Amino acid sequence: MAHPVLTLDNAVVRYDRLTAVDNISLELRRGETLGLIGESGCGKSSIARAIVGLQPLAEGTLAVEGETLKDASRQRRLILQRRIQLLFQDPVASLSPRLTVRALLSEPLKIRNAFTAENWGRIVALAESIGLGEQLLSRYPHQLSGGQARRVALIRVLAAEPSIIVADEPTAGLDISVQGDLLNLLRALKDHLGLSYLLISHNLNVIGRVADRVAVMYLGRIVESGPTAALFRGPAHPYTQALLSANLTLDPSRRHERIVLSGELPSPAHPPAGCRFHSRCPLVQPKCATEAPALRTDEDGRAVACHFPLAARPAVIPQAIAG
Amino acid sequence: MTQALLAIEDLHVSYRGHDSTAHILDGVDITIGRGQSVGLVGESGSGKSTVAFALLGLLGDNAEVSTRRAAFDGRETSLGMDEATALRGTDIAMIFQDPMTALNPMFTIGTQLVDIQRRRFPRQSRRSLWARAETMLADVGVPDVAARMHRYPHEFSGGMRQRVVIAMALLVEPKLLIADEPTTALDATIEAQVVEVLDRLRQRTSASMLVVSHSMGLIAELCDSVIVMYAGTVVEHGPVHVVFSRPRHPYTRALLACEIDPYAAFDLSQDLATIPGTVPDPAFRPQGCIFASRCPARHDRCSERPPRRQTGEGRTYSCWQEAA
Structure with a gap:
């Protein structure tokens, strides 16, 4: 049987003496959306931070496509870690107001020395496919509509060619008439690029509608999935x-x-x-x-x-x- | 027939810029009956908070406010600064969205709950005001009141803080209670507790309520009637169960279609509903129907201002389309 795309095994996340995530195991299967629900302080954002590498695991292991990060070489670990990307809560706020769309989209490629004609062509085609035409490339974020800005932020996340996207409250603060737009977009990209999502939200309607499986957290533990x-x-x-x-x-x-x-x-x-x-x-x-x-x-x-x-x-x- | 507590006709609020004027509210009518609970629902930019702030006299100095007629509690009012200030904290009280910023971190809860009552009951002693505060705090479900009165806001959890803010608003025995997104900052199980408190109060006090929220679920829970706003105008108004179960205005319909029901039968690969387009710039409002550019049922007449229609169930809506 194929490996789950992401496996978290007996993970513990600690901040000093506070144990935010207490012995949690999760599996994300290829092509699925796993929803994580729970209230403030239940540890769902700590899991996201641990998975994307912003917070080290105090105990337990994280494996990407069956390869345990801890056992991999430094170089391999970077490659594996790059397959997991974080979609910020307010993606639009993550766009620098001083950069054009062209600069914003090329930045993730340049950071990892991957700015080639081929990669750039891929990004432009991807942008085109979700309604960001070339005429938008010379604009600044303030000249974009909310929907366009969300698309730019998403493409930046996708530039690293991830297989897993961790989305922490992606619809928080969005009006209900545009919430559907983001969720539709996420689903289309998932199907198109073969992505898997870990979707964290306190919005039960959103999770109930788009997640294939759900895990419910309470005070650092999974109580039901x-x-x-x-x-x-x-x-x-x-x-x-x-x-x-x-x-x-x-x-x-x-x-x-x-x-x-x-x-x-x-x-x-x-x-x-x-x-x-x-x-x-x-x-x-x-x-x-x-x-x-x-x-x-x-x-x-x-x-x-x-x-x-x-x-x-x-x-x-x-x-x-x-x- | 008893007179409505609040009746405002044709409320306009605008801000003059150096080369254009932004019309934030354009002809809003609001009536709140005595003891009635009215919901004001709409998305960002709909002007729902501006309505609440206009009633409280909390708009900026550069706001230009006008009405054809406005009456509160049987008296005509111009909604001018002085009049609104006189009503605020006595006849009209507000429950703010973020309980942390609504409370002063430097004073104990007890002191703040006493001070809020000073204007309303200037002759009462601190001791009796303190006792009233204690009773009210227990009433909204704060445990261990005697000790909690001496605590500071940061020593309370989010849900408890929101209860303190609710108690604060009720202590002045207002005739109108305005709640602006009262549960938005709370977790789901705590929100359920606060909704229960508000619902109990609604049934027990004689105060009228205006609930301002983007959450139609909250409005459905707490209100008798609902006003649906879009881009500074009222598009539909009527009893909650009528408007939410059989919406007539295309915007109300579109908005309700965007609500997700995770228990309904659905296909995961099916797209979620959205409302394409954006809210018009308040400085450049279109001439005719304000929703026309995004409306699926748009036709030629929508370039003129739509008539207000009534249906038998106490509902009005503004649209060229006859009841479908």
Whole structure:
């Protein structure tokens, strides 16, 4: 079987004494979009930083196409690391106002001494294919529309010929009428260039619509993962259920089933003992306070870290979302 | 019939530049009934925040404001600076988007909650104002109130800070509560808590509410009626369930089509809905229908200003197209 394009194995990310990512394993398969959801402080951005190499892993390994970065030579590691590119939250803000589109697009090639006629031709063709004509090359960022600026930022990310793109909140702050434009563009590029995405967002609608699989994080751990539709329709972890039910909806029939969690997110510097969610879990049992549940995967590719997953007791717990 | 708390007709706000004038609001009508909760929804550049700021007298000095008629609580008002300032913090209170910047980091929560009440209740003692603040804080779901009153804003989490800001707005017993993106800065499960607090307050107090948000989900949750704005004009207005379930204006329709429902049946390879084009420059507003350049149903008459149409359900919309 082909290797996953990216494998994170028992990864730990620490900032001094704070463990932001605590023993997380993830697999990104070729051509798939993996969604990562969770609230502030759950460690989802720390995972992104570790994967793109901005933050070293304290423990665990990262492998690209089956090659573990730690074991590779320095040179090889650079090549592998370049296959992973980060799409910034506000891509337009990452464009220098003093450079023309031509300079902005050629910069990533020049940085790695790859500015050849062939590579430049490839970039121009790619730009053309997503609606950035040659007449735009001499413009400055302020002369572009929002949609054009987003395309320029995307092409810059693609100039390094990545196979994996990590997108951290790519639609945050976008109006809903243009959010679709970015997501459509990402999907078209994925199909065209054979990319795989790790898509991090707190926007459950976006993740639910574009991700093939989803992982849900809470306080540095993955509490549940699985195929998107199955996980959204039948969450197994009480946190996933509450998170999904908190999503504001236009559909009045779904509204009364909201589960409002009590309490605040505990500080990741002092996570609760046992199951980290037990302090806010509406279904907490004595066992949850002392014993941390392991993440167990079933044959359908669904994994849940809970002593009393919801599927096991459907009669007691009303499903938050009917299928 | 009881009189509406707030009735504004034909509100215009513009800023004069050195060679052009930017019309930010162009003929906005707003009516808020007593005890009613109205949502103001629109995207960036729609002017929804300008409406809220005009009501509060918080627009810049160079803003030119005019109305055909404006009345608040039975009294005519010009929305001039002095009048708005008199109403602000007494009859009209605001819940701001970012609770960190709405609170002063140098003073304890208790002091700030007492000071906010001074203009409204000038004769009451600090002790009684403190007690009122404590009660209100407990009411919006802040635990361990007695101790928390002596804490500073940075010692509160985001959700708790937003509750403090809500308590602050309610302490002056306003007739109108304006909430500008009250949950945008919050995480999903905390947002659900704050929505619950706001919803409970809405049902319990007699205050009217104006909720300004880009989130149609939030408006659907908290409001009786909704005003949909586009580029400084109201395109559609009516009861929330009517407008959201059967939108009539092409912009409202397009906007609702962009909402993602992750539970609906969809094909992953299918494109998501967008609204092509951009919002017109407020300094160069087109003559006719403001949405015409992006409208899928555009035709020749759209170069003239569209009529305002009414449907039987208490809804109005501005479009040349008859009810489809």
